[in-house]
Amino acid sequence: MKKTIDKLYETHNLDKDEFLYILKNFDTRSGEYLFEKSRQTALKHFGNSIYTRGLIEFTNYCKNNCYYCGISSSNLHAERYRLSADEILACCKTGYRLGYRTFVLQGGEDFFYSDDDIIDIIEKIKAGYSDCAVTLSIGERSHESYKRYFKAGADRYLLRHETSDEEHYKKLHPKSLSLSNRKQCLYNLKEIGFQVGTGFMIGSPYQTIENIAEDLIFIKEFSPEMVGMGPFIPHRDTIFADEPAGSLELTLLLIGIVRLLLPSSLIPSTTALGTINSNGREKGILAGANVVMPNLSPVSVRKKYSLYDNKICTGEEAAECSNCLQNRMKSIGYKLVVDRGDYKASDRH
Ligand code: 5AD
Ligand code: FES
Incomplete structure (x- = not known):
């Protein structure tokens, strides 16, 4: 095991069999060895600074019906809401005061917001907060739309690939969605010039360790600037309501592996990780993550943006x-910093 971990640390890559070997044989002792390396790698690139992204969940309308997701169109129990440009700007105002210099606009795939609407929101944020980055997380749109968002000033885009296996993708999504289109969107975003984030859920229904090994191979090949990984957590109104949640241990392992695969990538310690374990986000940082994404949405809508059950922070004010x-970061020797936290290519492997 040590030899394989050393190889990952030194070469920033492994083949499928080696990934499978780690995934199958990983235990507490090898964990200590790997996390020491992944943590040191993050420290080398970012010190003990943790970047923040203020997350604004601006719509929970969605045209899609992903089987895992609580705001899918088929969930008739979901109470739907949309935020206006002014409400979004009010979130940014609060976030700016709190020291956030990246705002993430996340929503379901909601074409109520036309390209012009999205562009108007981007331009208003950029005009009001010129030292801030804007990240979009609004799903699959056309190449032309992506280009217009970028031209309007959007800096980054999050679009998880969810799984890099066609068959698995079909088990998680309705026929209207395809892995090939998802990947095409990712390549379009990259070509346009966005800092791009992809990623996947850990422990989603039907996921095998072969699937995970393929996800790692895809991530290495695509080389995104950001990688989002969190445990799958069931939502009561979905067909996966009775499926088990993904595990803390496997999520941490994958954070550690991706840190070694892409040393200077931006990796969030996700809210989902904080939901399955009360110290999940701290553990994620200690495994090699370097970003947190506090919720900036108005408290009145937070519970409604429910992708999975028992999501933390839905009753708290942004402050x-x-x-x-x-x-929490202080308790483990880290600190939140006031910084856009852009991706920096680095030769300091
Ligand atoms: N559990 C965990 N993560 C989920 N997501 C969607 N539904 C769930 C769930 N039930 C993740 C998806 C999506 C991101 C915004 O949230 O990976 O890309
Ligand atoms: Fe702790 Fe929200 S981060 S309450």
């Missing part, structure tokens, strides 16, 4: 989450 996270 409380900011303090809470600062304290």
Whole structure:
């Protein structure tokens, strides 16, 4: 095991069999060995600074019906909402005061917001907060639309590939969605010039360790600037309501592996990780993550943006989450910093 971990650390790559070997044989002792290396790698690139992204969940309308997701169109129990440009800007104002210099606009695939609407929101944020980055997380749109968002000033785009196996993709999504289109979107975003984030859920229904090994190979090949990974957590109104959640251990392992695969990538310690374990986000940082994404959405809508059950922070004011996270990071020797936290290519492997 040590030899394989050393190879990953030194070459930033492994083949499928080697990934499978780690995934199958990983235990507490090898964990200590791997996390020491992944943590040191993150420290080398970012020091003990943790970047923040203020997450604004601006719509929970969605045209899609992904089987795992609580805001899918087929969930008739979901109470739907949309935020106006002014409401979004009010979130940014709060976030800016709290020290956030990246705003993430996340929503379901909601074509109520035309390209012009999205562009108007991007331009208003950029005009009001010129030292801030804007990240979009609004799903699959056309190449032309992506180009227009970029021209309007959007800096980054998050679009998880969810699984890099065609068959698995079909088990998680309805026929209207395809892995090939998802990947095409990712390549379009990259070609346009966005800092791009992809990623996948850990422990999603039907996921095998072969699938995970393929995900790692895809991530290495695509080389995104950001990689989002969190445990799958069931939502009561979906067909996966009774499926088990993904595990803390496997999620941490994957954070550690991806840190070694792409040393200077931006990796969030996700809210989902904080949901399955009360210290999940701290553990994610200690495994090699370097980003947290506190919720900036108005408290009145937070519970409605429910992708999975028992999501944390849905009752807290933005300032409380900011303090809470600062304290949590302090408790493990890290600090939240006031910084856009852009991707920096680095030869400091
Ligand atoms: N559990 C965990 N993560 C989920 N997501 C969607 N539904 C769930 C769930 N039930 C993730 C998807 C999506 C991101 C915004 O949230 O990976 O890309
Ligand atoms: Fe929201 Fe701790 S981060 S309450």
